[in-house]
Amino acid sequence: MTVKLSYTTEDFPSIRATVYRLKGTVDSSKCLERFYEHINSNTATLFIFNLKEIDFINSCGFGEFLVLNDSLQNKGKQAVFTDLNPKVKDVFKVLGGLILLKVEASESEVLAKHSAQVKTDGAGRT
């Protein structure tokens, strides 16, 4: 089996967020392995995973998202999954992804909310 998953990233340092735009297949338990090195060295506190271009996901791949989410939470960071296409959403629905993970409609919405939150937090400091 080949690992058919690629990704691009975009950093938003002012709000300490990084967007990972995934493309391809999430079907094996270590398909996200390559992310961990990047994530471990990333000082962002918010990690947005845009799943718009995921064309296949199975229970094994979904499980890896749960592991990824737990890993980030254990480090005091947050993972948000966005732009789920209908197929991925169906899998998430059945396996409880909409309950177990933070899922939002779009990365732009999440970035806007987070940016507003950061500004509010910053304004509150003396």
Next chain:
Amino acid sequence: MGFDERAKRLRCKVKTQLVEDSGKSYYGMSYDISKTGFATFVRCKEDFIVSELLTNAFVLINFSKLEQLFFDRVFTAIFNLDIPIPPLKAKVVRVENSWLRGFEAFVACKFVDIDAKSAQVIDEYVQRSIPKTAEEPVAAKEGALMRSIGAEGGDTLVFQFPGRYLYVNLAREICAQLAKEAGLNDNDCFKVKVATDEVFTNAFKHGCQEYGTNIITLKVTLDRKGIIVRIRDEAGIAFNYKRYQDFDPLKAKSSGSGLTLVDQFMDGWTVNTRAGEWTEVSFFKNRSQEGKQ
């Protein structure tokens, strides 16, 4: 080399530890234990495997290195069982790469010079733990419309794969394409693809008995209503389909969610088993009223 007495095997999750003479350990989970040996997935984080996987290598690349890692050695096998057996000596008889949980090697081992008492203890444990198998078909998805498997007037294609996880990608692509030919819409073709993936994965994971000589058979029937897929392994280990129909994600264990996807995505599914010989999981999907999208 294979295991004897195929029916007398324990199918359960048992923590396994393989210890080299140097003290290095490989940890894994076993799904099959008999009085002559066992099979397990062990974590294997050798750098050469990591780098090859990251460069999209096929499973067989570096197989020889993986073999060198395990073959021609006798390990001490330690099981997390609640029965009193001392650590046992085991020799690896088969090795395969596994993509199921990342950098895992699937190893099948035969016990070396197992003493009679340990063999007896394991055998008794296996006998107590074997679920009662049912040879009659098990109905699934009560209340749903369930056609009898073996549709009339349809075309059936048969594919046989060596029992290797390598072929799950091909099997699911075949079924997705045939679902399209059967007139299913794009979303339903995707669901057939997922269901095939999950069942085929299980056939490899739980149904490969001889670990190398086994075959996974895929039969796809296209008829007037839609598509029927049947996947058969050669282990003949029964399982209770009902536990996958009441899936609670908050109580989910790491395994089992695949068949929940089958249950929810398909219009019906069944499990047939002949103990010690084969297990066949069948599922079907009808064309939607709207037809193709």
